[in-house]
Amino acid sequence: MAATDILPDKKYTASLQTEVDAAFLYERIAAAEEVPAIASMFRELGAIEHEHVTKMEAGLRSKGIAIALPPPSWRARMLDRIGKVFGYGYVIGVLLDTEKSITNAQLTQKEKSHIPISGDEANHVKILQTLLNNKSKVTGEHLSRIEGKHRTIGGNALRAAVLGANDGLVSNMSLVMGVAGATEGQSGVLLAGMAGLLAGALSMALGEWISVKSSQELYERQMALEMLEIETNPEGEKRELALIYMAKGIPEAQAHQMADAAIQDTEHAHEILVKEELGINAEELKGSAWEAAIASFILFAIGAILPVIPFFYTSGYAAIFQSLGFSAAGLFVIGAAITLFTGKSIWFSGFRQVLFGLAAAAITFGIGKLLGVSIAG
Known part of the structure; x- marks a missing residue:
């Protein structure tokens, strides 16, 4: 490093890391994608991110700021x-959900630094918007595939996994520490801990089963009613289809032509109305309530x-301190896993989780201690 080099600000290194990560992930998605048109789209997005990286690096070096990719x-x-x-699918969801925020951050930074806006900042957003408006060579079937991956996978399963483990750890650690405080880690802690585990896990499983099953039953009923409306009032449903197309910016005459064609195929018309009018993604109905319950x-x-x-x-305080150690390690891992959704530092997220979890344990231990002394007295 030259004597005149300036160490980069954290905001620069963070922005550069974001662009490098996006380029890497777009390339990995493109390599795994089976449909050539979709793979080409992701390769183009990766190329745009590489261009951002190159320009950012050159701009920083021109200011004498030392930076390494x-x-x-x-x-x-x-x-x-x-x-x-x-x-x-989940990775696509992460990237699509953060594209606009990345672009906004770039524009804000350029405005603060009085750097002219070139228009390249929003290239990736424009490409996605063009695709979603069906103005490219990617077919509607391919777009549905992208949207389906994003909507159905979108991180929900991973979030549920992390949050489910976090709920189990924090709630049972608090219970165990409360009983340990009252008994000084002697009799009853193991029984209470196992009872808390089973009660909590069964409650989570039942709640997940009811949630998935009730959602499926509600959606299935709504879909059945929509099919009945198509069969009993095709003209009315055809007008609804035309209105949906017009709301997407399609000229009125063309919208009515498309609605006429769609209503000829009952299943196709039903699929469109379920998606656009009811906002139901049929893929979400394929999940098993029992699988969700067992996973929870x-x-x-x-x-x-x-x-x-x-x-x-x-037993005793040896068990209490070891329990806190096991729990702290688990909390840190969970905090680190949360960074997959937030993009925050592993250390920041991990230690924050440990701090909050141990604070809850300390409170319940203190309450247990007071109750134990009171009962013993």
């Missing part, structure tokens, strides 16, 4: 691994077992 971050590599195992049970139990483990082989 970072490799893809831990978060980006982890998202790529998730994509390889579970499919890249297991994930809650994984988190809830950590603070209980030491009480299987020891």
Whole structure:
């Protein structure tokens, strides 16, 4: 580094890392995509991100700011691994959900620095908007595939996994520490911990089963009513289809022609009305309520077992401190996993989770201690 070089501000390195990660992930998605038109679109988005990286690096160096291109971050590599195992639908969701915020951040930074806006900042957003408006060579079938991946996978399963384990860990750790405070880690802690694990896991599983099942039943009823309306009042439904097309900016005459063609195929008309009028994604109805319930049970139990483990082989304050150690490690891992959604620092997110979790444990331990002394007295 030259003597005149200036160390980069954290905001520059963070922005550069974001662009590097986006380029890396777009390339990985393109490599895994089977449809050539969609793969080409993601390669183009990756090229745009590489262009942003090059321009940002050159701009910083012209100001004498020392900067080195970072490799893809831990978060980006982890998202790529998730994509390889579970499919890249969630990764696409992460990228699409952050594109506008990245563009806005770039524009704001340029305005503050009085740097002219070139128009390249929003290239990736423009490409996606063009695709969604069906003005490119990508077919409607391909667009539905992209939208389906985004909507159905979109991170919900991963969020549910992380949050389920977090709920199990924090709630059972608080219960275990409360009982340990009252008994000084002696009799009853293991029983209370296992009872809390089973009660919480069963409650989570039942709640998840009811949630998925009731949503499916509601949507199925709405879809059945929509099909009945098509069969009993095709003219009225045809007018609704035309209005939907016009709301998308299609000229009135063309919208009515498209509605006439669509209503000839009852299943196709039903699919359009279910998606556009009811806002129901049929893919979401394919999920199993039992699978969701079992997954919730297991994930809650994984988190809830950590603070209980030491009480299987020891007791007293040795078990209490080990329980806190196991719990703190679990909380840090959960906090690190949350960065997949937030993009925050692993250390910041991990230690924040540990701090909040241990604070809850300290409160319940203190309450248990007071109650134990009161009962003993």
